[in-house]
Amino acid sequence: MIEFQPGNLRVPKWTRPVYMVAAGTTDYRKRYPQKKLEELCMMAFRMLLEENDLKMDPLEVKGLINFACYGEFADHFQDQLLCEAKVHDYLGLDLLPNVGIKTGGATGGSTLLMGATTVASGMADCALVLGWERMDEVQTWTGNYYIASAACKDFETRLARNYASYYAPMARRFQEMYHVDERVRAEIAVKNRRYATYSPYAQQSGRHTIDEVLSGEIVSDPLRFLECCAMSVGSAAVLLCSEELAFKLTDKPVRLYAAGGSHTLRTGDRRPMRILLLPNETEESYRELYKEMEKHDGRWPGFESFGATRFAAYMVYHMAGIKNPIEDLDLIETHDAFTISDLQTYGDVGLTLYGNEQDYVTSGDCYLTNPHTGKQGKCPANLSGGLLGTMHAVGATGIFQAGEVLWQLQGKYDKFHGDPKLWERYGKKKPDDWQSLQVKNPGRGMAISHAGVGSHVVCSILEKA
Amino acid sequence: MDNRVQLKTRPSEITRVEDVWLLHVPRFGEEGTHYHTYGMLTPYFRGLGEGQLMATRCVNPRCPIGKGHSELWLPPRADCPDCHQPMVWEQVKDPRGYIYAYTHVERGGAGLEIECPYYQIDVKIPGVGTIIKSYLIDRKPIKIGDKVRAGFRTGQSATNTCLDLYWELA
Numbered sequence: 001m002i003e004f005q006p007g008n009l010r011v012p013k014w015t016r017p018v019y020m021v022a023a024g025t026t027d028y029r030k031r032y033p034q035k036k037l038e039e040l041c042m043m044a045f046r047m048l049l050e051e052n053d054l055k056m057d058p059l060e061v062k063g064l065i066n067f068a069c070y071g072e073f074a075d076h077f078q079d080q081l082l083c084e085a086k087v088h089d090y091l092g093l094d095l096l097p098n099v100g101i102k103t104g105g106a107t108g109g110s111t112l113l114m115g116a117t118t119v120a121s122g123m124a125d126c127a128l129v130l131g132w133e134r135m136d137e138v139q140t141w142t143g144n145y146y147i148a149s150a151a152c153k154d155f156e157t158r159l160a161r162n163y164a165s166y167y168a169p170m171a172r173r174f175q176e177m178y179h180v181d182e183r184v185r186a187e188i189a190v191k192n193r194r195y196a197t198y199s200p201y202a203q204q205s206g207r208h209t210i211d212e213v214l215s216g217e218i219v220s221d222p223l224r225f226l227e228c229c230a231m232s233v234g235s236a237a238v239l240l241c242s243e244e245l246a247f248k249l250t251d252k253p254v255r256l257y258a259a260g261g262s263h264t265l266r267t268g269d270r271r272p273m274r275i276l277l278l279p280n281e282t283e284e285s286y287r288e289l290y291k292e293m294e295k296h297d298g299r300w301p302g303f304e305s306f307g308a309t310r311f312a313a314y315m316v317y318h319m320a321g322i323k324n325p326i327e328d329l330d331l332i333e334t335h336d337a338f339t340i341s342d343l344q345t346y347g348d349v350g351l352t353l354y355g356n357e358q359d360y361v362t363s364g365d366c367y368l369t370n371p372h373t374g375k376q377g378k379c380p381a382n383l384s385g386g387l388l389g390t391m392h393a394v395g396a397t398g399i400f401q402a403g404e405v406l407w408q409l410q411g412k413y414d415k416f417h418g419d420p421k422l423w424e425r426y427g428k429k430k431p432d433d434w435q436s437l438q439v440k441n442p443g444r445g446m447a448i449s450h451a452g453v454g455s456h457v458v459c460s461i462l463e464k465a
Numbered sequence: 466m467d468n469r470v471q472l473k474t475r476p477s478e479i480t481r482v483e484d485v486w487l488l489h490v491p492r493f494g495e496e497g498t499h500y501h502t503y504g505m506l507t508p509y510f511r512g513l514g515e516g517q518l519m520a521t522r523c524v525n526p527r528c529p530i531g532k533g534h535s536e537l538w539l540p541p542r543a544d545c546p547d548c549h550q551p552m553v554w555e556q557v558k559d560p561r562g563y564i565y566a567y568t569h570v571e572r573g574g575a576g577l578e579i580e581c582p583y584y585q586i587d588v589k590i591p592g593v594g595t596i597i598k599s600y601l602i603d604r605k606p607i608k609i610g611d612k613v614r615a616g617f618r619t620g621q622s623a624t625n626t627c628l629d630l631y632w633e634l635a
Contacts, residue, residue: 161574
């Protein structure tokens, strides 16, 4: 049993508030030969500057930027080191400083976190946070090997060379421990892919049924094809600034809080701990669960939970004054790289207690419209379409999801998803039965960015100012 | 389909520097080979080829977690993360455990050296604090809790990698 020491649980205290004012994105595709990487980054940057109703000329806004944080997951997909310098130059931001940030699947969230600290500390007044990934230079199974080099090279990579096979044992264990009906996992795939059909940016939207998901080809037992995200190409960006600047730039500024956590690269190396309690939980909440764990030789976080997510949520909730996430958050973007990671996350971030994740999904509160009540769900999840339906251009992902939360809080879902011209921009036609997924008057939302089998996680809360 | 999982790989070449093994990882010809060191974990990989499962233990009485007799580490580590002192090697005799988690791998990424399909398993071994990931050599349906015992690829059949440890149903 390992324990936190004094100092480990110190809540981050930023020197000054940080705001998010604008976002931009490309559409996402499995292969995107029409554009070079830096051209994709320009698309996202241009949208950020030109289409967010900022109260200054786009080039004036650009003139406010002092610092750039860039997220890219993997150099080896493109065989290009220092891609940051190419992108920075291409965006016309020389000689400003920039840094590249890498934390696997959480790269986008970590880039956002680092960008926020430049504003919070006063190093910057206005920081660009931009991420990308280009995964289409290689065939899918080589890509899978490249991604699996984010497993431990000495002890685990050779055991599958496919990342789904490192998630699948967690799914198996979670499923047995909590008696999960695989239809619940399938339901998550159906929901998120369906939400993606309303997004012009989406790569693999679809109207599927639970039976269709379950009858699909198995990638790594028990995970089926439609339960896994795909490789993706694209870029996303957000603009962060100080409070003073935020109110000059927009009538709809949104405050940002962000915190991270990390855990072992090898799942089996996670040693048992007492559950780190969120503000809405007590030791009593988990008395039965600990007993249940003993029966199954379970441990926390073990294979069933993500300690890094819990740690990041603990920190960001204390930063943002969240007392009860299910009441205080109006929407969430989870890192649904696999259906199982979406399901596991609901307990980690305390939208429900550990052990009740399945019931939380079937309660319908993760839907925009709760299928049981016909009313808005308490905390709709992945209205962007998530990683399953819309994108996982890794370095961009956490940034894209934070941008989607920003637009929701600004009441701009329709503007950024419903304009037929936007669909045409990406060579698509807006569906005739397009629906708005705008949450009614949301106050706060959270975006989760997540790496490896839980090696790095950043939780970001956005709050309408 | 053979009822026992085979490897489709040749033994990796090793260079010895003092007591340490450098694993050759060819990329593009001789000049493009990576020489990956096993460093202070060399005894683990050498042990597999000799049919021994070697683990590490922290014996520092001042270690706040192990208190002089930690649980074993597998995969091993040279240094204790809790007190930062060097750990000691210890052989796990007649290694047995049970399947803690698993997946059935039907297709792996490019370069996979294990012949599909096979079970990738996470094995809980009594006395070992961590849970080691490996593979099952049997092609029979399994469930969590099934008992397994370790097997080794030794001598000429050793690959000099983690694949030299496998498990069979006990």
